Amino acid sequence: MQILKWxxxxxxxxxxxxxxxxxxxxxxGFSQVGDxxxxxxxxxxxxxxxxxxxGIDLKFADAQGKEEEQLKAVRSFIAQKVDAIIIAxxxxxxxxxxxxxxxxxxxxxxxxDRDVDVADKSLFVTRISADFNLEGRLAGAWLAQASKGNxxxxxxxxxxxxxxxxxxxxxxxxxISLFPNMKIVKTQSGNFTTDGGKQVMEAFIKSTDNLKxxxxxxxxxxxMQLGAIQAxxxxxxKPGKDFLMVSVDYVPAEKxxxxxxxxxxxxxxxSAIGKYIYPVVTDYLKDKKDLPKWIVIPSDxxxxxxxxx
Amino acid sequence: MTPSSSVEADRSLxxxxxxxxxxxxxxxxxxxxxxxxxxxxxxxxxFHIRVVEGRLFGNLIDILYRAVPTAVVALGMAVVIGTxxxxxxxxxxxxxxxxxxxxxxxxGDPHWLILLSAxxxxxxxxxxxxxxxxxxxxxxxxxxxxxxxxxxxIGLMINLLxxxxxxxxxxxxxxxxxxxHIGLVPTRLILGVAIFAALWLLIRRTALGLFxxxxxxxxxxxxxxxxxxxxxxxxxxxxxxxxxxxSGVILAADTHTSDPVSIGLYxxxxxxxxxxxxxxxxxxxxxxxxxxxxxxxxxxxxxxxxLTSGLPPEYNLVVxxxxxxxxxxxxxxxxxxxxxxxxxxxxx
Numbered sequence: 165m166q167i168l169k170w171x172x173x174x175x176x177x178x179x180x181x182x183x184x185x186x187x188x189x190x191x192x193g194f195s196q197v198g199d200x201x202x203x204x205x206x207x208x209x210x211x212x213x214x215x216x217x218x219g220i221d222l223k224f225a226d227a228q229g230k231e232e233e234q235l236k237a238v239r240s241f242i243a244q245k246v247d248a249i250i251i252a253x254x255x256x257x258x259x260x261x262x263x264x265x266x267x268x269x270x271x272x273x274x275x276x277d278r279d280v281d282v283a284d285k286s287l288f289v290t291r292i293s294a295d296f297n298l299e300g301r302l303a304g305a306w307l308a309q310a311s312k313g314n315x316x317x318x319x320x321x322x323x324x325x326x327x328x329x330x331x332x333x334x335x336x337x338x339x340i341s342l343f344p345n346m347k348i349v350k351t352q353s354g355n356f357t358t359d360g361g362k363q364v365m366e367a368f369i370k371s372t373d374n375l376k377x378x379x380x381x382x383x384x385x386x387x388m389q390l391g392a393i394q395a396x397x398x399x400x401x402k403p404g405k406d407f408l409m410v411s412v413d414y415v416p417a418e419k420x421x422x423x424x425x426x427x428x429x430x431x432x433x434x435s436a437i438g439k440y441i442y443p444v445v446t447d448y449l450k451d452k453k454d455l456p457k458w459i460v461i462p463s464d465x466x467x468x469x470x471x472x473x
Numbered sequence: 474m475t476p477s478s479s480v481e482a483d484r485s486l487x488x489x490x491x492x493x494x495x496x497x498x499x500x501x502x503x504x505x506x507x508x509x510x511x512x513x514x515x516x517x518x519x520f521h522i523r524v525v526e527g528r529l530f531g532n533l534i535d536i537l538y539r540a541v542p543t544a545v546v547a548l549g550m551a552v553v554i555g556t557x558x559x560x561x562x563x564x565x566x567x568x569x570x571x572x573x574x575x576x577x578x579x580x581g582d583p584h585w586l587i588l589l590s591a592x593x594x595x596x597x598x599x600x601x602x603x604x605x606x607x608x609x610x611x612x613x614x615x616x617x618x619x620x621x622x623x624x625x626x627i628g629l630m631i632n633l634l635x636x637x638x639x640x641x642x643x644x645x646x647x648x649x650x651x652x653x654h655i656g657l658v659p660t661r662l663i664l665g666v667a668i669f670a671a672l673w674l675l676i677r678r679t680a681l682g683l684f685x686x687x688x689x690x691x692x693x694x695x696x697x698x699x700x701x702x703x704x705x706x707x708x709x710x711x712x713x714x715x716x717x718x719x720s721g722v723i724l725a726a727d728t729h730t731s732d733p734v735s736i737g738l739y740x741x742x743x744x745x746x747x748x749x750x751x752x753x754x755x756x757x758x759x760x761x762x763x764x765x766x767x768x769x770x771x772x773x774x775x776x777x778x779x780l781t782s783g784l785p786p787e788y789n790l791v792v793x794x795x796x797x798x799x800x801x802x803x804x805x806x807x808x809x810x811x812x813x814x815x816x817x818x819x820x821x
Contacts, residue, residue: 324786353786357735358728363539367780370532371516374525390641391728398652400526417641417730 190446191221193241194250197277198229206435207252207277214438218446231255238262242269248445252277263287272452274445276437289448290455292441294463296328299431300335302465303410306429307380310408313343315379318368319351320361320392322384329353332384332412349378354388361388365395375401380408386418386430393426404428404468414466422468432464491813497752500803501767504750505774508796512778519781528654532777540773541665542720544766546740547747548672549716551765554748556689556709557757558606558613563717563744564737565624566598570721571731572628575642579635584646588722595718596711598624603710607703621741628733641730651726661723668719672712673762682760685709689757743772750800771800 192215199205208224215222223246225237231254241249242265249271253259259280266273267287275291282288307315317340322329340346350368354360361383369375375396381403383389389411396403403409404426411418414432421427434440440461448455493499512519512532522531546563553560570591577587598620605616653660676682687695688702696702720740725731749755750771751764775796779789802808 321786324789350783351786352780353789355735357732357738358730359724359736362728363776364780366535366539367532367777370519370530370535371781371783373518387732390730394728398526399530420641 189219189221190248190449191223191244191246192248192250192442192445193223193225193237193244193246195225195227195234195237195241195252197227197234197252197254199226203433203435207437210436211250211438211441214436214442218442220442220446227254229254231258235262238266242266242271245269246271247449248272248274250274250276250441250445251280253280256281260284260287272445272448274441274448276441285457290444290457290459292437292444292459293461294433294437295460296331297335297338298460299412299433299463300332300337301339302335302431302463303332303382303412303429304336304339306465306467307382307408307410308339308343308346310428311346311379314345315340315343315408316347316349316377317380317382318365318372318375318378319348320354320364320381320383320388321351322353322356322388324353326356328412329356329384336382348382354383354391356385356387358387358391358394361391362395363391364388365392366399369395369399369401374399375407378407380410383409383411386411386413386415389427389430390417390421393421397426414464419466422466425468427468429465429467432466434461434464437461497761497764497804498767500800501750501752501764501771503803504796504800505767505771508771508774508778512781515778515782519778524657527657528659529657532781534659536770536773536777537662538659539777540769541661542723542737543740543743543747543773544769545665545668545716545723546720546737547744547751547765547769548669548762549713550741550744551748551751551753551760551762552672552676552685553613553709553713554689554745554753554755555685555757555760556706557692558689558706558709559745559755560602560617560710560713560717561614561741562598562602562617562620562624563713563720564740565621565628566595566714566717567721567724567737567740568625568628568731568733569598569631570594570718571725571736572631572733574644574647574722574725575640575731576631576635578642578644579640584644587644588647588650591722592715592718595714595716595721597714598717599711599714600707602714603707606710607706625733628731632733643729644726647722647726648729651723668716669762669766676760676762681705681708686758686760689759691758743769746797747772750797750804752804772797 194211196208197204199208212222212224223241227234227237234254238249238251239262249266251273253275256279259282263273263282264287273288275288277293279291280288307317321333350372352364354364372378381392383392389409393403393409401407409427410429411427412431412433414430418427418430422430444459519532522529522533524530550560550563573594574587574591577590602617602620605611605619606613649660650664651661655663676685684700684705687700688705692702721737724736747768748765750768751761753759753761753765775793779792784792
């Protein structure tokens, strides 16, 4: 019995010693939503590559868009006694139970991307994600500077009611409301698609007599902006030259449009965000102090002049 | 004029109005005119047409231009619905065609071959649906649901064959067919009219139309009368697949790219709606091609009007639903009958 006790003490001591040193490999469980669209697979890939670089033992679980798969994955992480769990939640609700289990097991939980809706906010350490509102503010700030605060704007909104559409619009409006001569004269939803953006812009061109008096186009994502650029060109207009074109995402096709001078600026929605997430987790494991409940990943704005990276 | 003859004239006028009101073309046309009237008030210059970049330019042209993909799909849908079937997979067929087009363009195929491949994909999808419905006798709504659900996934898998993104492409041939123009008129409009004419000749000037409607009206009876119902249904789904493929070519070339997740999304619902606004019955037995075009025009006029009106986007879908409901109510014989009865009681 005595020997066992000694062994236990030694084990605890060793754990504490290694936990303090950087040589100790941290094991992190990461439960991802799935692999829909372009952005999420790139995000998953980056999380795995970045973990390798940081010497983190990453246990990756793809929930295939299913809530029950995700809960199963988180419970298995708890059973495996990982050091920390990162969750990119499939849905915002229904988390109280499983997060309480993780807390009981003494495993800190971090959120990436989407938020969760829990009564007890101490169930997770922090959420690390981009800020849609900030993206809208950045786009607005760029347009204000480029037009020196004088701009009639047409806006292509994302899918009505979606979080990025609501927040990008709010952020953009918050900035342009500081300038009395900046206003949105036309706004419609292009459903985040190229086709939608093109159709809406075609209608705007007719209802504003070839965009007479319009100086800028703000699209909630690049796909809609690319559609708008096509519609403007087909009507003999010169986007990027006679009109200031700003949007969000910075997808490959938008990079080409920026290089060709058809677009002027795009706010990047980063997929390579592992380098922002892991340091927060590893620092917390070393020193368990309270963090703000939301850590914002900085957004970057690229213009035609910014070299592509 | 004696009182009795005036009553008679009144009655014959009444009958004529009633006969006109019963004609299936009247109510969609009335709806179209009403939407135009509102447009004229809300956005001055709505009907203005001029020449820009060597082609006709204006809201009315936009309506015709944008209605083409839906109208072509709806024509195929009208044929299938005529056989008492339905094809929910048309949007997915468009997604597969778009993915095949981008894939083959990046593989470097000659563009005429890509056009044929895309149409070939439509034929294959039509044959698959036809096989499930005609040979295995699965209910059409379920049979075509299979391709509807899997089709966009198939499109994504085709994307994976060369990298998994949705790159843009350039193809003078395909873009000429979609966004090009012959003289002042958009090419897609001319081709759309050609497809309509070809289909009309096929349905109304050959026995096929009669067979299709016979099978839709009463399949066992048609069989007893010597019509091969199986073959006729096959033909219907094949025509529908081909129409969807053509629409896929137009839509993919339109935006120079094809995202299988969003291209042609919910087009099956607009197509079914166009058929129904055009007076087609989901219980089959009737094919109205011209009326289906009218239905597609009502839907697109509504969409374009909402976009130009400056209405907040939150109201788009509700407004669309309300207008469609009104059109369908006007078309309802039962409702009209009830209104007449009420009116007659009051005046008589």
